[in-house]
Amino acid sequence: MRIALFITCFNDTMFPGTGKAVVRLLERLGHTVDFPQEQGCCGQMHFNTGYRREAVPLARRFAEVFRGYEAVVTPSGSCAAMVRDHHRVLQPDLAPPPVYELSELLVDVLGVTDVGAWFPHRVTYHPTCHSMRMLRVGDRPLRLLRAVRGIDLVELPAAESCCGFGGTFALKNPDTSNAMLADKVHHVRATGAEVLCAGDNSCLMHIGGALSRTRTGIATRHLAEILAATEEDADEHPS
Structure with missing residues (x-):
């Protein structure tokens, strides 16, 4: 195609x-x-x-x-x-x-869920608001992630809660946004994951900034980057 x-x-x-x-x-x-x-x-x-x-x-x-x-x-x-x-x-x-x-x-x-990916890390997935509530992608990203070889996919508590970014929402309502972000970071840390995955880099930037500032050691990866990874990349630790 x-x-x-x-x-x-x-x-x-x-x-x-x-x-x-x-x-x-x-x-x-x-x-x-x-x-x-x-x-x-x-x-x-x-x-x-x-x-x-x-x-x-x-x-x-x-x-x-x-x-x-x-x-x-x-x-x-x-x-x-x-x-x-x-x-x-x-x-x-x-x-x-x-x-x-x-x-x-x-x-x-394309009718595929196993794309031949390899990502030997503990991963948790955050469903972004637009993909979940407007596009209704459902479990499609999770089905793709479950088929990745070597992955240890763990459930994110309160996954459907917004991370607080919302584009200009985070600028216009910083206190509310930061409170939502703190809850999301708490849940991400509770999974023990090495990597937080999502389908929107805007949300990953927002959450990833907090993960970095609080020195959690948790990396962020877009869904595409995990699905594109192959066994040749297995020795690379996420950063």
Whole structure:
């Protein structure tokens, strides 16, 4: 299958390794991955902060750039939800292309759960709010993680609780955000995990910052990075 990668602004700017992991993973599974250079913001930041008029041209550009692809994959539940749920609100006359969060693409479209990954570490998984509540990805990420060789996957207590990031929510409501974050960190530490995994780097950055500041020694990894890992990477300790 010919698949387009929508990397998102956040990943492109701060976590480019996640996009590279998506490409490695899909190419290992035998698919062709394109990266349209003309892509830009999906408009989520504008839409969520009330600048809907400014988000319209971004939504239209998105549809133009990704037109014609069998599938568009993004390593971000929040941006996938923006395109699928809100681009229709912004541009009802223009259907968005078929956009999938990574676990949806792998399980529902490509029909795989065992992607040949190897990650010999104790891992716990945080389901991000957009992927869980808007996309309803359910247990797809966990099914993919359970098939990873060498992994010790442990359940995260109160997993469905928000980490407190929420984009500008963390800036506008810092006290509430920090309280939510403290609860999440407490639960992550209780698992004894070496690595916290999630499908959105925004949440991983928020939680990972607290894990680092409190010197827990717990690393963070995007789902794509774990699924892209192979036995050749087994000697590398997560950092």
